Amino acid sequence: xxxxxxxxxxxxxxxxxxxxxxxxxxxxxxxxxxxxxxxxxxxxxxxxxxxxxxxxxxxxxxxxxxxxxxxxxxxxxxxxxxxxxxxxxxxxxxxxxxxxxxxxxxxxxxxxxxxxxxxxxxxx
Amino acid sequence: xxxxxxxxxxxxxxxxxxxxxxxxxxxxxxxxxxxxxxxxxxxxxxxxxxxxxxxxxxxxxxxxxxxxxxxxxxxxxxxxxxxxxxxxxxxxxxxxxxxxxxxxxxxxxxxxxxxxxxxxxxxxxxxxxxxxxxxxxxxxxxxxxxxxxxxxxxxxxxxxxxxxxxxxxxxxxxxxxxxxxxxxxxxxxxxxxxxxxxxxxxxxxxxxxxxxxxxxxxxxxxxxxxxxxxxxxxxxxxxxxxxxxxxxxxxxxxxxxxxxxxxxxxxxxxxxxxxxxxxxxxxxxxxxxxxxxxxxxxxxxxxxxxxxxxxxxxxxxxxxxxxxxxxxxxxxxxxxxxxxxxxxxxxxxxxxxxxxxxxx
Numbered sequence: 001x002x003x004x005x006x007x008x009x010x011x012x013x014x015x016x017x018x019x020x021x022x023x024x025x026x027x028x029x030x031x032x033x034x035x036x037x038x039x040x041x042x043x044x045x046x047x048x049x050x051x052x053x054x055x056x057x058x059x060x061x062x063x064x065x066x067x068x069x070x071x072x073x074x075x076x077x078x079x080x081x082x083x084x085x086x087x088x089x090x091x092x093x094x095x096x097x098x099x100x101x102x103x104x105x106x107x108x109x110x111x112x113x114x115x116x117x118x119x120x121x122x123x124x
Numbered sequence: 125x126x127x128x129x130x131x132x133x134x135x136x137x138x139x140x141x142x143x144x145x146x147x148x149x150x151x152x153x154x155x156x157x158x159x160x161x162x163x164x165x166x167x168x169x170x171x172x173x174x175x176x177x178x179x180x181x182x183x184x185x186x187x188x189x190x191x192x193x194x195x196x197x198x199x200x201x202x203x204x205x206x207x208x209x210x211x212x213x214x215x216x217x218x219x220x221x222x223x224x225x226x227x228x229x230x231x232x233x234x235x236x237x238x239x240x241x242x243x244x245x246x247x248x249x250x251x252x253x254x255x256x257x258x259x260x261x262x263x264x265x266x267x268x269x270x271x272x273x274x275x276x277x278x279x280x281x282x283x284x285x286x287x288x289x290x291x292x293x294x295x296x297x298x299x300x301x302x303x304x305x306x307x308x309x310x311x312x313x314x315x316x317x318x319x320x321x322x323x324x325x326x327x328x329x330x331x332x333x334x335x336x337x338x339x340x341x342x343x344x345x346x347x348x349x350x351x352x353x354x355x356x357x358x359x360x361x362x363x364x365x366x367x368x369x370x371x372x373x374x375x376x377x378x379x380x381x382x383x384x385x386x387x388x389x390x391x392x393x394x395x396x397x398x399x400x401x402x403x404x405x406x407x408x409x410x411x412x413x414x415x416x417x418x419x420x421x422x423x424x425x426x427x428x429x430x431x432x433x434x435x436x437x438x439x440x441x442x443x444x445x446x447x448x449x450x451x452x453x454x455x456x457x458x459x460x461x462x463x464x465x466x467x468x469x470x471x472x473x474x475x476x477x478x479x480x481x482x483x484x
Contacts, residue, residue, distance in 0.1 A: 035154060035157060035158055035349070036157055036158055036159040036443075038419060038441035039417065039418060039419050039441065039448075041418075041470075057470065059419045059441075061158045061159065061349065061353060061440055061441055061443065062153070062154075062158060062349050062352075062440075064419070064421065083417065
């Protein structure tokens with residue numbers, strides 16, 4: 001079974017957003033589908049994102065996948081550790097494999113996301 | 125038409141494989157993960173189900189002549205049990221497929237088996253039978269793809285592992301040679317060939333005994349994902365990707381497999397290919413290593429001084445080197461080791477260096 005933490009909200013394209021720390025990443029299901037992650041391209045601090053903006057790219061050995069922002073906000077931080085250790089996305093997608101930290105996230109963009117229950121149904 | 129499946133589709137699924145369409149076949153792309161499978165083959169041994177590869181048998185007094193006239197290499201040079209790599213070309217010299225041709229030891233008549241790529245078996249069967257009829261040759265051509273399973277066992281431990289299961293001494297079998305042997309009690313056509321750059325064997329065996337042999341091979345099951353990264357590290361061509369008669373027609377000389385061409389016999393496009401061997405080609409298949417972060421992929425443009433000088437046909441993060449590598453066709457003037465180039469990745473030029481494969 002794939003990990004779907006209750007403190008996150010989800011996009012249909014398998015990104016997660018956690019209101020508690022403003023972080024964004026890809027789900028356990030997504031990392032499993034991709035296989036061994038070898039490269040992550042992330043935006044710059046200060047970039048403004050709106051919902052569904054492409055903010056970067058994740059590449060596994062076998063495939064390239066675009067990354068979409070689950071919410072609107074300003075990029076406050078990116079996980080630069082992923083440059084040298086992209087495998088963290090596989091090992092710990094909701095923890096050390098996080099990708100972005102967003103500030104100024106409007107509440108209504110969160111409301112539009114899938115709840116953990118809804119996301120579990122999607123990947124079943 | 126639905127997807128064709130290997131005899132062990134169910135076994136692989138139970139072993140946790142994920143599947144992909146490959147030339148119309150539903151094949152395992154990975155079991156536990158490409159990186160682990162890749163490492164197993166480089167360091168120990170891995171087994172691949174490659175039953176999507178075709179098998180065409182050509183027998184009879186004119187089997188040699190028919191096959192010689194349709195392949196770039198010299199079939200007559202093959203002794204019983206020899207294997208030979210060859211291209212199958214059209215009248216323009218462009219490769220329709222690449223293949224390995226074996227001479228089977230069965231009878232006094234010419235008796236050949238060749239292995240076209242996934243999904244090409246029908247087309248090659250028709251090509252052989254049409255030309256046989258046109259040239260009025262006496263040869264029986266059989267598409268036996270569905271009757272056989274094919275496994276590859278590759279890696280430094282692979283020869284010992286297969287040898288231990290066999291009733292014959294396979295350890296002395298030389299590269300690009302083959303023989304019949306019982307492996308786990310099943311008669312297999314065992315060839316010292318492969319597609320990973322490692323030592324090992326490829327086994328062709330009756331489909332009904334596939335499970336017995338597969339289960340007896342005591343090493344890690346690997347999917348087509350690892351097969352792809354392994355072959356890229358050695359610069360081996362992937363049919364339909366590194367050359368394709370429709371989308372990217374390439375001659376054997378452009379594809380840098382001139383060693384598989386014998387111009388002293390006639391084959392389709394021979395004059396084009398002979399001329400290229402003598403005078404060279406505008407573009408040639410070679411490799412590069414990206415010196416910036418990123419992953420080269422099929423279809424990415426290669427530039428020098430801002431000008432387009434070629435395009436990649438394959439690329440990946442090399443699991444062995446942990447470096448991004450690419451393969452493709454580059455303007456011959458730039459195809460020299462150490463030449464600085466760039467690869468356009470999502471609109472940005474990333475620096476790279478031409479590196480003639482193999483990369484290891």
